[in-house]
Amino acid sequence: MKIEFTLNGAPVTVEAPARTTLLALLRDYLNLTGAKEGCGVGECGACSVLLDGQLVNSCLALAPEAHGGEVITIEGIHAPDGGPNDLQIALVDYGAVQCGYCTPGMVMAAEALLMRNLNPTRAEIRAALAGNLCRCTGYVQIIDAIEAVARERRTHHGEHGEHGEHGER
Amino acid sequence: MSEPNPNLTYVGKPARNVDGIDKAMGRARYVADMRVPGMLHAAALYSTQPHARIVALDVGPALAMPGVAAAVTAGDFVDQGRWGWPIKDTHMLAFERVRCVGDAIAAVAAETREQARQAVRAIKLELEALPGVFDPAEALEPGAPPIPEKPSEHGAHAGKWNLAETLIVRNGDPDLILDECDIVLDETYTFGHQEHAYLETEAALAIPHADGSLTVYNNCQSPFIARGHLVTVLGLPEDKIQVIQAAVGGGFGGKDDAVYKISGQAAALALKTGRPVLLTLTREESIVTSYKRQASAIRLRIGMDADGRLRAARANLLVDSGAYASVTPLVGWRASMHAAGAYRYEAVHVDTDVVYTNNGYSGAFRGFGNIQAGAAIEQAIDELAERAGIDPIDFRLKNALRPGDRAMTGNVIAHEIGLSACLEWVRAASDWDRKRAEYLPSPPSPLSHKGRGGIRRGIGAACYFHGSSLGAEGADYAGCTVTIENDYGVTLTAGLTDIGQGSRTVYTLIAAEALGVRPARIKVLRPDTETMIESGPTSASRATLVGGNAMRAAGLKLDRLLRWAAADLFHCAPAQVIRDGEHYVGPAEEPARFEAVVDHARALGLTLSASAKWGVPGFKWDFETGAGQPYFCYVFGAQVAEVEVNIDTGETRVLGVWAAHDGGTIIFPQGAAGQMFGGIAQGIGYALMEDIRFDRGYLHDVNFDNYLIPTAADLPDIQGHYVETNFPHGPHGAKNLAEPVMIGAAPAIANALYQATGRRYRHIPVTLERVRLGYDLTRPGSERTCRAALGFGE
Ligand code: FES
Ligand code: FES
Numbered sequence: 001m002k003i004e005f006t007l008n009g010a011p012v013t014v015e016a017p018a019r020t021t022l023l024a025l026l027r028d029y030l031n032l033t034g035a036k037e038g039c040g041v042g043e044c045g046a047c048s049v050l051l052d053g054q055l056v057n058s059c060l061a062l063a064p065e066a067h068g069g070e071v072i073t074i075e076g077i078h079a080p081d082g083g084p085n086d087l088q089i090a091l092v093d094y095g096a097v098q099c100g101y102c103t104p105g106m107v108m109a110a111e112a113l114l115m116r117n118l119n120p121t122r123a124e125i126r127a128a129l130a131g132n133l134c135r136c137t138g139y140v141q142i143i144d145a146i147e148a149v150a151r152e153r154r155t156h157h158g159e160h161g162e163h164g165e166h167g168e169r
Numbered sequence: 170m171s172e173p174n175p176n177l178t179y180v181g182k183p184a185r186n187v188d189g190i191d192k193a194m195g196r197a198r199y200v201a202d203m204r205v206p207g208m209l210h211a212a213a214l215y216s217t218q219p220h221a222r223i224v225a226l227d228v229g230p231a232l233a234m235p236g237v238a239a240a241v242t243a244g245d246f247v248d249q250g251r252w253g254w255p256i257k258d259t260h261m262l263a264f265e266r267v268r269c270v271g272d273a274i275a276a277v278a279a280e281t282r283e284q285a286r287q288a289v290r291a292i293k294l295e296l297e298a299l300p301g302v303f304d305p306a307e308a309l310e311p312g313a314p315p316i317p318e319k320p321s322e323h324g325a326h327a328g329k330w331n332l333a334e335t336l337i338v339r340n341g342d343p344d345l346i347l348d349e350c351d352i353v354l355d356e357t358y359t360f361g362h363q364e365h366a367y368l369e370t371e372a373a374l375a376i377p378h379a380d381g382s383l384t385v386y387n388n389c390q391s392p393f394i395a396r397g398h399l400v401t402v403l404g405l406p407e408d409k410i411q412v413i414q415a416a417v418g419g420g421f422g423g424k425d426d427a428v429y430k431i432s433g434q435a436a437a438l439a440l441k442t443g444r445p446v447l448l449t450l451t452r453e454e455s456i457v458t459s460y461k462r463q464a465s466a467i468r469l470r471i472g473m474d475a476d477g478r479l480r481a482a483r484a485n486l487l488v489d490s491g492a493y494a495s496v497t498p499l500v501g502w503r504a505s506m507h508a509a510g511a512y513r514y515e516a517v518h519v520d521t522d523v524v525y526t527n528n529g530y531s532g533a534f535r536g537f538g539n540i541q542a543g544a545a546i547e548q549a550i551d552e553l554a555e556r557a558g559i560d561p562i563d564f565r566l567k568n569a570l571r572p573g574d575r576a577m578t579g580n581v582i583a584h585e586i587g588l589s590a591c592l593e594w595v596r597a598a599s600d601w602d603r604k605r606a607e608y609l610p611s612p613p614s615p616l617s618h619k620g621r622g623g624i625r626r627g628i629g630a631a632c633y634f635h636g637s638s639l640g641a642e643g644a645d646y647a648g649c650t651v652t653i654e655n656d657y658g659v660t661l662t663a664g665l666t667d668i669g670q671g672s673r674t675v676y677t678l679i680a681a682e683a684l685g686v687r688p689a690r691i692k693v694l695r696p697d698t699e700t701m702i703e704s705g706p707t708s709a710s711r712a713t714l715v716g717g718n719a720m721r722a723a724g725l726k727l728d729r730l731l732r733w734a735a736a737d738l739f740h741c742a743p744a745q746v747i748r749d750g751e752h753y754v755g756p757a758e759e760p761a762r763f764e765a766v767v768d769h770a771r772a773l774g775l776t777l778s779a780s781a782k783w784g785v786p787g788f789k790w791d792f793e794t795g796a797g798q799p800y801f802c803y804v805f806g807a808q809v810a811e812v813e814v815n816i817d818t819g820e821t822r823v824l825g826v827w828a829a830h831d832g833g834t835i836i837f838p839q840g841a842a843g844q845m846f847g848g849i850a851q852g853i854g855y856a857l858m859e860d861i862r863f864d865r866g867y868l869h870d871v872n873f874d875n876y877l878i879p880t881a882a883d884l885p886d887i888q889g890h891y892v893e894t895n896f897p898h899g900p901h902g903a904k905n906l907a908e909p910v911m912i913g914a915a916p917a918i919a920n921a922l923y924q925a926t927g928r929r930y931r932h933i934p935v936t937l938e939r940v941r942l943g944y945d946l947t948r949p950g951s952e953r954t955c956r957a958a959l960g961f962g963e
Binding site for chain 2: 103122130
């Protein structure tokens with residue numbers, strides 16, 4: 001079937017079977033391999049993307065669910081110049097990226113949290129990441145990085161508008 | 170967590186993981202992200218029985234399925250694909266028999282992954298069930314069904330069928346002393362299987378070339394070892410096989426044999442079809458077919474004086490290797506070398522049996538046997554401290570190894586030992602004395618009574634030692650190269666690889682320090698058997714110590730050349746040249762840019778490329794007599810864990826972990842902290858929830874919905890600290906930390922649980938049911954679950 005949606009700010013049209021998962025659509029049909037498959041059953045969050053502003057496990061969502069909607073993947077998260085945004089830099093600076101396989105999903109989960117709460121407690125950050133497994137880091141530095149970015153974005157809030165680009169919006 | 174050394178510019182200072190930005194932006198390419206024109210997708214047929222004879226196997230029907238290009242079985246390899254190290258006891262695809270659930274039997278390549286999976290289901294397979302053996306003790310009884318193809322060939326156990334290896338330590342005569350001791354503990358500690366659960370599953374992409382050669386991209390830990398096994402089973406010479414390691418999504422020891430196996434399968438299909446073949450595993454396939462941390466039983470008999478001075482120990486280890494040996498014989502050896510812990514004894518004997526069963530198979534996993542050994546001895550030490558009436562940390566301090574002491578294996582440890590300093594740090598940081606007094610004493614918690622127990626807290630300690638690098642496990646060396654490119658960038662190759670633990674950044678910092686250039690100038694090339702120097706396995710947390718020494722030596726060679734060139738430029742002696750940042754400065758205080766010195770060196774005709782190998786200084790362990798020196802150095806550490814237990818539900822929360830590690834100098838601080846936090850997180854999972862239980866060879870937990878690993882919401886903040894003792898043989902004094910930092914968590918938690926509940930569980934993991942009921946609820950593994958996991962669901 002024909003699936004049309006907005007992907008990282010640009011309209012796309014893909015022809016794919018109706019039972020294709022959103023993850024397979026992204027990786028196999030659109031060649032966007034930033035979202036990873038870790039479990040395929042909605043338990044690890046490595047495949048996290050934003051669908052209409054909501055964090056979803058793209059391995060569970062079917063591609064047609066994206067029809068007419070707006071999808072943001074890790075490829076759509078970057079600074080205006082195309083380089084890393086503040087969150088991506090902070091994750092690296094805090095040592096929160098080891099093997100990196102969970103990292104794209106962590107970035108999506110963190111952006112989803114910071115969109116609704118720019119002043120999260122550590123417990124709230126932990127809760128927001130509970131659907132994203134990381135086997136390498138023990139999460140401590142990931143939480144440190146998110147805390148620091150929230151602090152920064154709060155300070156700059158209103159000065160430069162929203163920090164961290166989400167696609168071309 | 171540590172004070173940076175003022176004499177160093179890059180080493181020990183905050184740094185960025187060199188691959189971090191690519192990974193955080195989703196640009197890093199893992200094997201499953203690779204797309205090659207004409208690429209086929211592969212899938213394999215796996216055994217759904219724990220032990221069976223292959224009566225009939227016909228891939229014909231699969232070949233007739235849509236999109237299928239080829240299928241392979243054992244017969245498509247040299248010598249039926251027989252391989253394995255140190256014991257050649259397995260096959261790339263099963264030959265004549267399957268020996269565990271998840272044994273691969275045949276592999277198919279098709280245009281799409283879906284077609285390959287459909288074709289696998291069409292393969293005609295007839296299995297005739299054979300009796301299995303699932304209890305390691307029973308496997309050693311006369312008349313037990315034989316698991317390997319032939320009995321052991323060497324050592325004390327030659328001629329025995331299911332005994333893969335025996336290992337001993339003979340230091341003095343503990344029996345005489347145990348008879349004299351005022352207090353003797355005799356307890357057995359048991360351990361379940363643990364799954365690595367690297368977030369990226371195993372993957373290999375094999376690309377055949379027109380000249381008959383082959384390139385394999387995979388996510389293995391050790392590309393040269395992969396190439397060696399491929400040479401064995403494919404019959405191609407070394408120079409026709411290139412193995413390139415892609416970004417690896419976590420290893421922890423788990424991406425050795427499991428990845429070599431699928432690399433062999435993908436390679437055979439690529440050679441047969443003449444097309445690139447990608448083989449990736451689903452999570453279910455990964456969990457069912459990959460090797461695990463060994464289930465083990467450790468009996469400890471330890472004697473001490475009435476005043477709490479340890480005197481002698483005897484340890485008996487029974488290690489379940491499962492259907493194949495993999496590196497479990499070496500794991501059993503390392504466990505044996507640490508079984509009595511980091512304490513002073515007059516005499517120690519250890520006897521370890523590594524046994525075949527039909528419980529999947531086991532192999533390398535972070536800690537390599539010292540996770541089980543360390544958790545057993547540290548629970549036992551806690552019991553001994555209690556019997557002696559001494560605080561557990563005081564008891565450890567009283568008996569802990571100090572410089573110049575003999576380790577349990579009889580060898581003298583000559584270098585500095587930070588163990589006592591680690592214990593003192595965790596004691597102070599965790600507020601041990603206050604909490605210990607406040608939570609004591611707990612009468613045993615009620616079992617099976619509803620609503621009576623309430624919430625209780627406990628705090629527990631553990632310490633550890635860990636022999637650095639491979640020790641007597643194998644030839645211990647590594648090679649590195651440093652090259653200055655035409656654009657004045659510096660490229661590095663390292664024979665020991667980065668599987669997510671940050672070695673590429675460690676190498677960058679060491680090379681930057683040696684050459685006096687900014688890390689941004691440096692690029693670490695992808696590990697590739699064509700360009701890097703053969704260095705043995707990336708294991709035993711030796712990438713920093715052994716690889717780092719080689720990188721530093723190569724960097725210093727090149728630095729010397731450039732200093733000569735600078736001296737020539739300045740018309741002075743090389744010793745008069747000093748560095749100011751990247752600049753070279755001569756006696757006339759005229760600075761020259763790095764680029765200018767490089768240009769001048771080129772004009773002088775110097776080759777701006779250097780390589781170096783570094784091997785661990787010689788020492789010897791005698792496997793026959795069980796004596797000698799097992800390692801050339803050790804690291805040490807201590808951890809405290811605080812828990813809160815809901816007695817009514819059995820739920821345990823870890824409220825805090827305090828960890829101190831003596832691993833010599835820290836090179837990449839954020840990386841070291843990440844290793845520590847990550848290792849402890851794996852230790853917390855191991856302690857409380859992670860348990861692959863084989864039920865007559867079948868698994869119950871085949872994905873993350875049942876096999877739970879800690880989430881961000883399950884874990885506490887962890888406080889870490891480094892005791893940086895002086896160690897002259899490491900690069901800038903570094904030893905290692907990635908594996909040993911995991912050892913302390915499980916026993917510290919078990920000991921904290923004892924304070925909280927008044928019960929000794931003596932089994933890891935201490936699951937919720939164990940706390941609540943005193944035993945594990947059976948979660949029966951089933952053929953149905955495993956069939957569904959391996960692609961035969963309804
Ligand atoms: S792959 Fe989607 S949640 Fe794990
Ligand atoms: S960094 Fe490896 S899984 Fe998170």
